Amino acid sequence: MPEDSHETFLADFALMSTFGATAGGGVERQAATPEDGQVRAWLTDLFRKSGFEVHLDGIGNLYGLIEFSPGADYVLFGSHLDSQPMAGKYDGAYGVLAAFHAVVRVAEAHRAAGTMPKYNLAVVDWFNEEGSRFKPSMMGSAVYSGKLSIDEALSISDSGGVSVRDALTALDAVGDFTLPPIAGYAEIHIEQGPSMDDSGVKIGAVAATWCAYKYEVAVQGEQGHTGSMRMASRKDALLGAAHLITAVNELVDDFEQETLHTTVSELYVLPNSPVTIAREVRLHIDMRAENTEILDRALALLLAKIELLEQRTRTAVQFLASNTWRSGTFVEAGVKLVEDAADELGHSHARVKTLAGHDATNIKDLVPTVLVFVPSIDGISHNERELTSDIDMLAGVDVFERIVHAIVTGALD
Amino acid sequence: MPEDSHETFLADFALMSTFGATAGGGVERQAATPEDGQVRAWLTDLFRKSGFEVHLDGIGNLYGLIEFSPGADYVLFGSHLDSQPMAGKYDGAYGVLAAFHAVVRVAEAHRAAGTMPKYNLAVVDWFNEEGSRFKPSMMGSAVYSGKLSIDEALSISDSGGVSVRDALTALDAVGDFTLPPIAGYAEIHIEQGPSMDDSGVKIGAVAATWCAYKYEVAVQGEQGHTGSMRMASRKDALLGAAHLITAVNELVDDFEQETLHTTVSELYVLPNSPVTIAREVRLHIDMRAENTEILDRALALLLAKIELLEQRTRTAVQFLASNTWRSGTFVEAGVKLVEDAADELGHSHARVKTLAGHDATNIKDLVPTVLVFVPSIDGISHNERELTSDIDMLAGVDVFERIVHAIVTGALD
Numbered sequence: 001m002p003e004d005s006h007e008t009f010l011a012d013f014a015l016m017s018t019f020g021a022t023a024g025g026g027v028e029r030q031a032a033t034p035e036d037g038q039v040r041a042w043l044t045d046l047f048r049k050s051g052f053e054v055h056l057d058g059i060g061n062l063y064g065l066i067e068f069s070p071g072a073d074y075v076l077f078g079s080h081l082d083s084q085p086m087a088g089k090y091d092g093a094y095g096v097l098a099a100f101h102a103v104v105r106v107a108e109a110h111r112a113a114g115t116m117p118k119y120n121l122a123v124v125d126w127f128n129e130e131g132s133r134f135k136p137s138m139m140g141s142a143v144y145s146g147k148l149s150i151d152e153a154l155s156i157s158d159s160g161g162v163s164v165r166d167a168l169t170a171l172d173a174v175g176d177f178t179l180p181p182i183a184g185y186a187e188i189h190i191e192q193g194p195s196m197d198d199s200g201v202k203i204g205a206v207a208a209t210w211c212a213y214k215y216e217v218a219v220q221g222e223q224g225h226t227g228s229m230r231m232a233s234r235k236d237a238l239l240g241a242a243h244l245i246t247a248v249n250e251l252v253d254d255f256e257q258e259t260l261h262t263t264v265s266e267l268y269v270l271p272n273s274p275v276t277i278a279r280e281v282r283l284h285i286d287m288r289a290e291n292t293e294i295l296d297r298a299l300a301l302l303l304a305k306i307e308l309l310e311q312r313t314r315t316a317v318q319f320l321a322s323n324t325w326r327s328g329t330f331v332e333a334g335v336k337l338v339e340d341a342a343d344e345l346g347h348s349h350a351r352v353k354t355l356a357g358h359d360a361t362n363i364k365d366l367v368p369t370v371l372v373f374v375p376s377i378d379g380i381s382h383n384e385r386e387l388t389s390d391i392d393m394l395a396g397v398d399v400f401e402r403i404v405h406a407i408v409t410g411a412l413d
Numbered sequence: 414m415p416e417d418s419h420e421t422f423l424a425d426f427a428l429m430s431t432f433g434a435t436a437g438g439g440v441e442r443q444a445a446t447p448e449d450g451q452v453r454a455w456l457t458d459l460f461r462k463s464g465f466e467v468h469l470d471g472i473g474n475l476y477g478l479i480e481f482s483p484g485a486d487y488v489l490f491g492s493h494l495d496s497q498p499m500a501g502k503y504d505g506a507y508g509v510l511a512a513f514h515a516v517v518r519v520a521e522a523h524r525a526a527g528t529m530p531k532y533n534l535a536v537v538d539w540f541n542e543e544g545s546r547f548k549p550s551m552m553g554s555a556v557y558s559g560k561l562s563i564d565e566a567l568s569i570s571d572s573g574g575v576s577v578r579d580a581l582t583a584l585d586a587v588g589d590f591t592l593p594p595i596a597g598y599a600e601i602h603i604e605q606g607p608s609m610d611d612s613g614v615k616i617g618a619v620a621a622t623w624c625a626y627k628y629e630v631a632v633q634g635e636q637g638h639t640g641s642m643r644m645a646s647r648k649d650a651l652l653g654a655a656h657l658i659t660a661v662n663e664l665v666d667d668f669e670q671e672t673l674h675t676t677v678s679e680l681y682v683l684p685n686s687p688v689t690i691a692r693e694v695r696l697h698i699d700m701r702a703e704n705t706e707i708l709d710r711a712l713a714l715l716l717a718k719i720e721l722l723e724q725r726t727r728t729a730v731q732f733l734a735s736n737t738w739r740s741g742t743f744v745e746a747g748v749k750l751v752e753d754a755a756d757e758l759g760h761s762h763a764r765v766k767t768l769a770g771h772d773a774t775n776i777k778d779l780v781p782t783v784l785v786f787v788p789s790i791d792g793i794s795h796n797e798r799e800l801t802s803d804i805d806m807l808a809g810v811d812v813f814e815r816i817v818h819a820i821v822t823g824a825l826d
Contacts, residue, residue, distance in 0.1 A: 085684030086636060086692070132686035159685075193641035212640065214687070223499060223796040226676035226699045227625065228606035228768040230792065231665050238677055242658035249652050252644050263639035264651055266687045267680070271498035272572075273545035274627070274679045274697040275769075276795040279499070284687040286639045355641035356688075379643065382689040383636040 006394050009101050013393070016042065016081075016097055017089040026384030027089045031082040031128035031139075032060065032167035039081045040173065043096065043125055050104055052123070056175025058150050059143040060127035060168045063179060064100070066107050067120045073183045075407050077103055077400075078124035080140070080359060084132050088386020090190045090376070092129055094393060098188045099123045102401040106408060117408040119183055126359045127168075133158045134167075135284075136214075136323050141359035144179075145366045159268070184412040186334070186370040187360040188400045190388050194379025195352060202392060203399055204352040204373030205338035209361050211327035213295045215285040219244060220316040224277040234277055238269055240315030241281035247305040248285055251298045260298055261288045261355065282320075288355060291327055325357060333412055334370035341402035347395050356381075368412040370403055372396065419807050422514050426806070429455065429494075429510055430502040439797030440502045444495040444541035444552075445473065445580035452494045453586065456509065456538055463517055465536070469588025471563050472556040473540035473581045476592060477513070479520050480533045486596045488820050490516055490813075491537035493553070493772060497545050501799020503603045503789070505542055507806060511601045512536045515814040519821060530821040532596055539772045540581075546571045547580075548697075549627075549736050554772035557592075558779045572681070597825040599747070599783040600773040601813045603801050607792025608765060615805060616812055617765040617786030618751035622774050624740035626708045628698040632657060633729040637690040647690055651682055653728030654694035660718040661698055664711045673711055674701045674768065695733075701768060704740055738770060747783035750824055754815035760808050769794075781825040783816055785809065 019042060020027040020035030029035040040062055047054045052064030065074070079095025103121050110117050126144075131137025134156050142148035154165040168174045191197070196204050221237030245264045252260050266284040285302075289295050306317045335351060342349035352373055354361070360371040374396040377387040406412075432455060433440045433448030442448040453475055460467045465477030478487070492508025516534050523530050539557075544550025547569050555561035567578040581587045604610070609617050634650030658677045665673050679697040698715075702708050719730045748764060755762035765786055767774070773784040787809040790800040801809075819825075 084636075084686050084689045087689070130686070131688060132684065135687060137688060191641070192638045194643060194646075210640070223497075225605045225769055225794040226678055227623070227674060227701050227770065228604070228792065228794065229674070230607060230671055231674060232670070233607075233792070236662075236676070236678075238680065239658060239662050242655040242662075242677075245652060245655035246659065249649075249655075257645070258643055261640060261642075261644060263649070263690060264655075265639055265649075265682070265689055265691050266685050267651065267682050268685075269678070269680050271545065272679050272681075273497055273543075273795075274548060274699060275544060275550060276497045276500070276678055277676060278678050279796075286687060288640050356638055357640065379641065379646070381638040381641065382686075383692075 005105065009097070009394065009397055010390055013097055016093055020083065022086055022384055024384035026087050026386065027083050028085050028087060029081065029083045030085060030133040031130060032164065032171055032173065036082050037171040037173070040125060043081065046100065055177035056173060057177045057179065058174060059140050059153055060173040061140040061144060062125040063177065064123045065120065066103065068110065068117055069120060072120050073181045074122045074179065075119040075184045076122045076124055076182045077186050077404055078126060079187050079189055080126045080129035082128055082130050084130050084382045086384055087382055088384060090386050090388050091192065091381055094190060094388065095188045096125050098397045098400050101397055102404045105401050106404045118410045119408050121408060122179065129359055134164050138357055138359055138362055141362040145362045147362060182367055184368045184407045185360065185363040186403050186407055187358060188372040188374065188396050189358055190376045190381065191352070191373040192356045192376050192379065192381035196350065196373060196375040197377055197379060199350065200348065201350040202347040202375065202395055203338065203342040203349040205335045205349055206330055206354050206371035206373055207335050207351040208329045208353045209327055210288050210290055210353060210355045211292050211295060212286065212288045212325040212357065213299060214323040215319055216321040217283055217285055218318045218320055219281040220318065221277065221279055223271070223279040226275045226277055229277060235314045236277050237281045237315055238278040240309060240313040240317065241267065241283055243309035243313060244306065244317060247302060247309060251301055254301060255294060259289060260294055262286070262298070290353070325361065328364065330364055330371055331368045331412070334368060337370055337403055337406050337411055338372050338399070341399045344402065345398055347399065372400060372403065418518065422510065422807065422810055423803055426510055429506055433496065435499055435797055437797035439500050439799065440496050441498050441500060442494065442496040443498060443546040444543060445577065445584055445586065449495050450584040453538060456494065459513065468590035469586060470590045470592065471587060472553050472566055473586040474553040474557060475538040476590065477536045478533065479516065481523065481530055482533060485533050486594050487535045487592065488532040488597045489535045489537055489595045490599050490817055491539060492600050492602055493539045493542035495541055495543050497543050497795045499797055500795055501797060503799050503801050504605065504794055507801065508600050508602045509538050511810045511813050514810055515817045518814050519817045531823045532821050534821060535592065542772055547577050551770055551772055551775055554775040558775045560775060595780055597781045597820045598773065598776040599816050599820055600771060601785040601787065601809050602771055603789045603794065604765070604786040605769045605789050605792065605794035609763065609786060609788040610790055610792060612763065613761065614763040615760040615788065615808055616751065616755040616762040618748045618762060619743055619767050619784035619786055620748050620764040621742045621766045622740055623701050623703055623766060623768045624705050624708060625699065625701045625738040625770065626712060627736040628732055629734040630696050630698055631731045631733055632694040633731065634690065634692055636684065636692040639688045639690055642690060648727045649690050650694045650728055651691040653722060653726040653730065654680065654696055656722035656726060657719065657730060660715060660722060664714055667714060668707060672702060673707055675699070675711070738774065741777065743777055743784055744781045744825070746825055747781060750783055750816055750819050751785050751812070754812045757815060758811055760812060785813060785816065
């Protein structure tokens with residue numbers, strides 16, 4: 001690619017990163033916040049200036065379309081612009097901008113050559129991939145792929161009681177567009193883990209996903225005075241929750257190193273007063289592994305630990321809701337496409353797994369899907385210090401351009 | 414006392430308990446909320462109808478005054494109308510209403526007899542005793558007794574960023590009244606612990622207070638992706654906090670049973686997202702004991718446990734602020750006054766300690782102060798199921814009337 005298209009990409013990336021920029025060099029653009037609205041408006045403008053048709057569907061997914069052949073199916077490329085709180089500027093946003101630039105280049109090449117690709121082209125910003133404000137994560141792609149009903153999604157509220165419907169409406173981000181049938185999907189994303197950075201690999205061809213068990217849990221206790229209530233009579237929900245958090249963490253001790261990841265990172269205390277023993281704690285358990293055998297064994301262990309901690313703290317642990325991702329593989333033709341593109345451009349590559357969830361994980365169950373990774377330095381993500389070098393970003397865009405070119409001419413058929 | 418004054422008290426108590434009433438039979442009237450404003454307006458009306466002058470000071474303490482002898486000092490009686498979230502209806506509110514009824518009876522007796530008490534009479538609703546919305550607790554009496562500056566108190570904000578100044582101003586509850594010098598203070602309160610209920614004692618003469626060490630603590634970690642970040646690299650602030658909570662709880666194992674009470678009941682997670690490892694947890698540690706030797710020993714143990722958990726979880730624990738209550742005793746003449754009043758009325762009594770803090774704890778450092786307890790069934794408090802029987806409430810008012818009568822005629826001089 002010519003130098004100037006690299007410079008344009010980096011300039012666009014720098015501008016995009018100003019929306020919701022944090023003092024620590026990251027961004028905060030949780031789904032359907034004003035900052036998310038600002039970056040979406042910027043993308044809309046970018047689409048229009050480049051001759052894309054812009055559309056919104058009923059869950060706020062934002063599409064830019066280039067039609068070559070009226071009536072032909074589309075192929076779709078994208079990721080998400082929303083972020084975690086105090087997050088990095090690469091997660092998702094890099095993939096949306098890379099998709100846009102790659103599609104622009106491929107469309108220009110076809111126009112310049114006077115050729116007609118087999119499929120029309122579309123770029124998407126999936127709504128609410130992060131799920132920090134509105135759970136579950138990967139919401140826009142879940143609705144698109146029929147895994148979540150639109151009515152259910154629109155009715156979900158954040159911790160302040162604001163619904164997805166109201167938040168999207170406030171941004172004027174609810175449309176009625178239905179994307180025509182798509183023949184394939186590709187996404188490029190930062191790895192968010194350390195494996196590629198550790199081994200010095202530039203391009204990751206994602207061959208499989210880890211699976212996840214996620215649980216909403218309530219620990220039930222009873223209110224009392226922190227000063228005067230006897231220790232032996234207490235039913236302290238926060239003490240029960242503390243034992244649950246350490247139990248979740250200690251599950252990994254029973255498994256081979258780094259084959260199981262377990263976390264509690266979201267927690268609410270009721271009533272959360274300094275002098276009243278907590279009556280209830282709600283928390284979210286996140287367990288991930290390469291296969292469900294590991295997760296099933298971990299869950300059984302956890303249930304045994306919970307029985308003990310309930311007795312010890314006189315609390316009751318209730319599982320309120322669960323969300324399960326099965327592990328899965330990406331189509332071999334797509335993985336090969338990534339390897340070929342990297343080879344042609346002289347970039348080192350490896351087959352990798354994704355431990356994080358991505359919109360591609362939803363879409364791969366619908367149509368042939370390709371997921372490409374570029375390295376995250378030290379594997380840091382969901383953190384303002386998240387970093388992918390400019391050189392690695394540009395290498396990814398060039399590889400992704402080749403992938404778009406191949407898919408649009410029928411390589412995944 | 415005649416039956417009808419008992420009936421009037423219970424009718425007033427029932428009416429008072431409707432302000433901020435919860436479905437579970439309790440009340441929720443956190444300081445300077447609309448519900449607190451409603452019950453304060455009701456008390457203001459009750460004061461006025463009974464011929465009290467009503468005044469507000471700069472921190473929202475609400476006074477009702479009966480002047481017998483212009484220029485004479487006052488004696489003050491009261492407690493607080495604010496509550497914890499989802500709390501009982503007796504805590505504080507019983508004491509304000511009992512003080513009002515007792516003062517009305519004593520004033521009427523003097524008027525009927527044409528006698529002139531030595532002191533003028535005042536009833537107070539101390540602002541924000543509970544401290545659940547605005548820390549520290551016992552705020553109004555702390556400002557009154559010079560332990561907390563009014564500017565500092567007015568600048569304190571709740572978790573939503575609303576200051577005491579703004580919340581009080583919204584209720585039109587900031588005045589410029591300064592109560593004339595007081596010669597004594599008395600308060601009646603529910604015990605909030607089980608000792609009197611267990612032993613069947615009707616009247617508690619509070620002889621001493623437990624002491625407390627309270628700490629605002631931050632556990633520092635680092636954000637990361639819950640799915641993809643290696644377990645061995647994590648600095649999970651919520652995991653660190655969980656170990657801290659269990660460490661605080663396990664302190665009591667090193668002490669004689671029920672000589673040390675330790676609790677964490679307030680906690681905030683940042684960023685509190687289901688898929689981002691917590692970068693920081695803020696929590697409040699509450700430790701109480703009969704004497705500071707126990708607390709000092711517990712604190713030293715806790716610091717050693719914190720060093721271990723910091724290493725284990727790669728987090729850092731910072732003590733941000735502390736609030737200390739020394740233990741103390743109430744004047745012997747006041748304790749004797751309670752015992753004599755109970756004896757005269759034929760109620761069983763005992764000398765007790767208060768494990769909870771009360772406004773009386775602040776005022777006793779200023780003037781001779783009496784604190785009286787009535788039993789809490791099963792010691793339940795800060796809970797909708799908090800209960801003191803009507804018979805015990807009425808016995809308390811009758812005893813308190815005798816105490817008011819004695820103090821107003823110089824018994825504490």
